[in-house]
Amino acid sequence: MSKIWNNNKRLITIENIQQLVIGSFLIAHKYTGDHTYKNKYWAQALGISIETINSWESDILKTVNFEIFVDSEVYYEIEDIFRNRCDNEVKLSMGCITN
Structure with a gap:
């Protein structure tokens, strides 16, 4: 993508x-x-x-x-973006942060 x-x-x-x-x-x-x-x-x-x-x-x-092919540096950058987004969604759903 x-x-x-x-x-x-x-x-x-x-x-x-x-x-x-x-x-x-x-x-x-x-x-x-x-x-x-x-x-x-x-x-x-x-x-x-x-x-x-x-x-x-x-x-x-x-x-x-x-x-x-995606080199490892690009892969880990994208993984961090998704991981942070998912972490924020969990925190938001638990009321830990607001939008």
């Missing part, structure tokens, strides 16, 4: 965020896993057509020029 954002911020919209999150997850799952599920499984599990899943995956890969 960060590569898409860095290439062209206008490509990420409220209308396509679901496509980007699911597609990015599937690509990451395939890239890092030795035994992965086929797109047909994900399509059935998510209630989305196989053609749609394939299209999302293809569109994302083309957008990042098939460069899906």
